[in-house]
Amino acid sequence: MMVVDDHEVVRTGLRAILEPEDDIEVVAEAPSAVEAARQADAHQPNVVLMDVRMEGMNGIEACRIIKNSHPDMAVLMLTSFSEEEAVTSAIMAGASGFLLKNVGRAELLKAIRAVGAGQSLLDPAVTRSVIDRYAKLLESERDRAVDAISDREREVITLVAQGMTNRQIAEQLVISENTARNHVSRILEKLNLTRRSEAAVFAAQHGLLPEDG
Incomplete structure (x- = not known):
């Protein structure tokens, strides 16, 4: 040594x-x-x-x-x-x-x-x-990740969390399916996630889902 x-x-x-x-x-x-x-x-x-x-x-x-x-x-x-x-x-x-x-x-x-x-x-x-x-750093990273999501992406991640497919998201937001797919891809990239299910969990944990009622 x-x-x-x-x-x-x-x-x-x-x-x-x-x-x-x-x-x-x-x-x-x-x-x-x-x-x-x-x-x-x-x-x-x-x-x-x-x-x-x-x-x-x-x-x-x-x-x-x-x-x-x-x-x-x-x-x-x-x-x-x-x-x-x-x-x-x-x-x-x-x-x-x-x-x-x-x-x-x-x-x-x-x-x-x-x-x-x-x-x-x-x-x-x-x-x-x-x-x-590290807990403070993690919380700070989460806050920055949420801030990085645009208003449109917030709409998309909410629909992803509701289990909608890209086609259903496109119909709901009156956009093309390709545009919906691109939104989902950008969201996953910004949040450093790999699956739609992870995005759904993230949305629930960070208050991005609409309140019931």
Whole structure:
């Protein structure tokens, strides 16, 4: 594995924890994100233990570069703070795990072995904040998707949800069947859906159906 931190005392401390372990070998260390990318190419560690905040390029950018070149290389991020944005960015960059620096020795070793075995993990202290952030992002994406639908497309998705075929939609809206088909295709594309049944569920979940009565 490789240890990456811009503080020598931290790298030395981590080595002191890791090197006595029979199943863990530190093959490289790096004081910067740029050097980490180089060392990853040179030594091919199966696990990279990397600080998030470093001078110059940060650990998240380095993680993205390393994962682009070595998709199977596990990157375990370390930070001093439970930062929602940093956690989310690290996950999006391909990190396998995220730990706070105050983690205990046993927990650190367990995490390294877990990501080395292909598992993903988050420190319990940051899991809740990540879940909350993703929930907000998901809600925001849904709102944007609804806003992207035109008035005509709202009419069409309502009829799709009622089980109408393209021909029936065309007759209802006094348009050609081909135009109706194109509307349905655009709706599915905008909402990132693949089936009419999914569009019907989306319409019901987002208040696009007319109220009874």
